[in-house]
Amino acid sequence: MVIEYCKGLESANGYTVARQLLKCGTSIGANATEAQNAESKADFIYKMKIAAKEAEESQYWLWRCQYSKGYPDSILLQNKLEDINKVLGKILAASKGKSPFSYFLSFSIF
Numbered sequence: 001m002v003i004e005y006c007k008g009l010e011s012a013n014g015y016t017v018a019r020q021l022l023k024c025g026t027s028i029g030a031n032a033t034e035a036q037n038a039e040s041k042a043d044f045i046y047k048m049k050i051a052a053k054e055a056e057e058s059q060y061w062l063w064r065c066q067y068s069k070g071y072p073d074s075i076l077l078q079n080k081l082e083d084i085n086k087v088l089g090k091i092l093a094a095s096k097g098k099s100p101f102s103y104f105l106s107f108s109i110f
Helices: 002-011 015-035 041-066 075-095 100-105
Strands: none
Touching: 002 015, 015 041, 015 075, 041 075
16 A cells, blocks of 8 residues: 555655655564564564554555645545554563564464
């Protein structure tokens, strides 16, 4: 969704914002995915914290877009990002007392 939104930003001549949002918006998933192969619990938490920071930066850029004339509406992405922030927050909170791998296994369908 963020990639498509950034294409719309570029169409509205929001090249700089589109570039910034594309970097941080796609980095959330990349860091969360990388955390799946963490070398330690501390490494897992570190990578998930980076994902959370990238989510915060994405939120900033989406707020800027929302209040900029001529930019596409960002409410849908902001709502999706709120959900992502909640999930990342729960993962980080749960990982402080548990193995990060057992946390994900608890959500497994197996």
